[in-house]
Amino acid sequence: MSWSILILLTVVAMQICIGEKPCVIWSTAGSVIQRGRSFQVFCVFKNTCEFHMEDSPSTEQEPILFNSTTLYLNVSNIAKDKTYCCECKNHPALDPCGLDISTGDPPDPPKNVSCIYKIDRNQSEVFCSWDRGRETNLKTDSDLWVTTLPGDKSHGPRSYTADGSASFNVSKSVQNISVWVQAKNKLATVNSRIFNYTLSDIAKPSTPVLGQPECLSQTCNIRVEQSMRTEHLEIQYKADQETWETLQTNSDMQMDSSVWSIGALEPFRLYHFKARSKFSTGLWSDWSTITSSWTEEEAPAKELDVWFTESESDTQSMRVYWKEANISISRGKIVEYIVGVDRSNTSLSADVKNYSISHCAKCEVTIWARNSKGLSPPAKIKTRRTTGNPPQGVRVTQSNNSVSIFWRTPETAASPSGYVVEWYPQGHRLEELRWLRLGSSNHHAVISDMKPLECYEGAVYDLQQDRSGSGTKFTAVAISESVPASGPVIQDKVDGNEVKLTWTELPRSERRGCITNYTFYLKNDSGNLRKFSEAASKRTHIISGLSPGVYTLWMSASTAKGEGPNSTKVKFFIQQETPLSSLLVCIVASAVVLLLLCLCQSSSVKQRFWEIFQCIMLDVVPDPANSKWAKECSQEKGKINLQLQLSNATETEEEEEEPILVDVEELPRQSDDTSALKLISSQPPPETSLKQDAEPTTLPYPLTTYIKSLSHDSDSSDQTHTSMDTNTTVDYISSHGPEILDEDGEDEEREEEFADVNFFPCQNIFMEPLEFGGKLTLDAVKIDCSNFFQNCDG
Known part of the structure; x- marks a missing residue:
């Protein structure tokens, strides 16, 4: 190793003598280095000078002096690209020398290589795709290598440069192919494993084309066009918000273009259609573009769900409600509702869902719904509550997203024909009444469409044939309650030594559930605090027996979750009582005396008084x-x-x-x-x-x-x-x-x-x-x- 370093230093010294740079910089691992490696960077200077060496981004590492003209740095576990620079500080006219280090990873072997043989009337080609693996931070090239086997002879290999996918044409005589993918960058070259395919197993027909469906009320006919004849055709259809249903056909006699009929459909529904095909072997084609069409209307299939309630202010006034039937019952667009009361019919628009009936406490009401094809069966109801034993033991359990209601039928009562559970926001029965109709075997109902932070009340009724029975009420039901958002607004009126407080109900959005009670706080000018409570149904409260002085009062509302914020404070003054009766007597007596004195000035009046x-x-x-x-x-x-x-x-x-x-x-x-x-x-x-x-x-x-x-x-x-x-x-x-x-x-x-x-x-x-x-x-x-x-x- 020392000899190689000496040789490199000699070569560098010779280059310095030839060039104009004051130094030469190089690394022991080259300029492209795999992330996580350790190496050394050397700087060799031409002449003895005050030399300096640094890196960027800086690691604040001091260079090591190798000899009088050489410095080097030890680099460990490099993680990102870096730049190294060497210069002579006492020769600023000389350009510094630098080295850029690129870091990255070698490519992963390509995985999940998949090929499809696409067959069309005019051409056929093989399309292959693969998974490139992790990002290397270095430029990586991929090549698809293909070897074809037409008959018993092999042709290839041929490469097709691509980035994640590639396609190539094959002749119809080719039956088998072998493919692999090669990935390479400056650090390494790797190959995937070899995949062998039989083209008939990966054959995939072109995507079918669907025409516009032609529909009746329960049947739709749809045309399917294909570029080649296939042995299998699959058509899927569904209505809105429903799951796909599949119709598979036997395509032995199928031509390139055919019309298929789909039955058992619902009237007045928007249906969506798509199709795909397959040869006798191979893969299914891609799904076609979805096409849609409406089925025609039919007269409504069932009567409306009807209910009624009495007016709280007028017992002779009733209001009849009906639910908008779902599309499977209405079978068309409802254009009007017809309400018949005592052989007198009234036509209402399709937007109306209730009707008020005055002075008809024992009437029979009939309601029809009409669409373009006709009337629904009549829905009849008698606006009269039967007397008898209502459902017993009504209890309510609450959760975060639903309310469960339980009841039982009295043992002495006749078996009802069914039950109706009604509910509505507190105080809004006529505006937001909702109900659920159940069979006679049901003694339990789950209501999940109540709004959170809203207080509800309602009742359970038993039904006797075509008239409603007696009911049992339930109150103060809410889901996801919280403390009230604000306090009530108070008005006070002082009368003698008592004060009368009045307040209005909190707005619906600020109650945050069912109000359980109101709490009053009264503080006198001495700082003594008194506390009062009033039921949630009350709107007035009288505090009597107050001593003269200045008082401060505020109040709050509470739900099951706790007490809400306080209201705005009000102040009032209790005055010292005066002998009002004596004062009135004195005032009246003075007025009488003054009147007599005025009258006595007349002689005729004095004569009359003397005679009396x-x-x-x-x-x-x-x-x-x-x-x-x-x-x-x-x-x-x-x-x-x-x-x-x-x-x-x-x-x-x-x-x-x-x-x-x-x-x-x-x-x-x-x-x-x-x-x-x-x-x-x-x-x-x-x-x-x-x-x-x-x-x-x-x-x-x-x-x-x-x-x-x-x-x-x-x-x-x-x-x-x-x-x-x-x-x-x-x-x-x-x-x-x-x-x-x-x-x-x-x-x-x-x-x-x-x-x-x-x-x-x-x-x-x-x-x-x-x-x-x-x-x-x-x-x-x-x-x-x-x-x-x-x-x-x-």
Whole structure:
């Protein structure tokens, strides 16, 4: 090894002497090196100089001094291309010398060599392909080598340069071939193994060409064209979203062009077709281009799936729903729906899937679907729920992508004809009702088309022949729940020491499942926090018994997964309660007083009030003891002349007539020491009067010691009242006109005549002024007053 290095150094030195470069650079492995090898890079300089050596990308490795003119680097496990450079720093005019190292891998032997013998009417060729293997990072060429064996003679080998595939022509006399692939780059040359083929085994016909299918409602005819006659033909067909079905034909009598009929198809379906062929031996041809066609329509095969529900606001209003039938039932494009209610038919467009029926709680509804070929069988339903035993034990289990519902039939109930499970988003029954119809043997339903984060409710009904049965509801069902996305919006109304809270339901997109309850948080100005809870169905909450102060309130909604974020906080103030009733009383009393003061400024109003006051105060009478004639009576006993003054109702008080004199005789004392008044009149007493000498055992009226009279001349300004005992008799002398007084002393009978006389008639103050008849002055009355004040002593 040392001798070879010395020889190389000598050769390099000679080159330096000849060239203009200051140095020569070279590697012990050449310029193309397999990845992962180790080698050395040398730099030999022409003259002694301050030389330098580096690599790029740099490995920060210091070069090793071999001698006074030579440097070298040890390179280990090279992984990528690199560049090495040597230069003299003290001779910058001299160009540096450099070396580019390329790295890569030798090629892999080609694998999976496959050849196909393509036969066409005009030519035939062999097409071969193979797997090149891993990427080498170096340019790699591939050659296909072929040896043909026509009869018993061999021709070849011949190479065909290609990159992964190649084709070549062969004569019809060739029966067998041998092929292999050679791959090479600057590091190595490798060959695949040799593959031997019999051309008849790899023969492949050309791809068939399909014409446009011609279809009826259940049959399609399709034309297949081929360049050569084949023994086998395979046609595949399918409708949308279905799997391919295969029709294999016996092609012994097949010509180059033929028409094939495909039956047992569904009406009004888009079918797709493709075909391929094969010789008696060899490979199948490539699939033809897919061609498509619609089958014709037929009248719908089955009745619609119909259901109904009642309106929540009007029990007499129903809404009937029907499902859009799938294409296998509709057998065509539905152009309209016909709804019949009590022999009255209504035509609806094909976009409508429900119909509202008013005031028809027990109707029979019939629905048809129509396409271009006719009507579907009638679907009938009676909008009446039967009474009876609904499904029992309804329970719901939830998972991340479905809901399972279980139920059982009561033992005492008749076997139903089937069941219907209905479900809808909470609060959207009329808009988004869905249902599933099941047989009578089913007691379990799996619902997988519920939207995640949506709250559902529904019911299970048993069906009795053509009418719906009674049902059992289920509520609060959801899949993939989460906590609510936001809090409710609160409105507060303060009333005294309580606050009424109202809120609206969260939007559907923010509920994230079924709301289980609402939670309220109330904080006063002292920082004390109280917590309340309300059911999910409620929309109001009242907090009472609050003390005066400032309060802060917020709330949140919860699902089964937890409590959502808080709502916006609201503040309200509870004021100190005021004695509202006392305040109102004071306000009303003040208003009444002010009104009376204003009214009293009018003389006519004051007169009306005085008359009302006199009407009400019946017991307030003038005191005769203080009258003028009573005082004279105390000085002179005997007879006193009483003047009864009459006044005309139409005259004023100033125009009074002459007084009428009435003689009053003092009677002797009775046994009970009570004085009686004997009124003397110019008129004879009535026949019913009592005789003078009659002494009844009991007096018809209690006796009194004074006469009560309404007189303007009476001196009763002081309104002095005398107390009255149980034996007091009140004699009234009317001032309405002249009266006939009994001069024989039968005053008791006269008192009976005066008993029903109303001395103080109550009149409406808004009518005409009160008017009285003749007036009686006490000065005109002559009376025995010896015992007038007998009751005053007690």
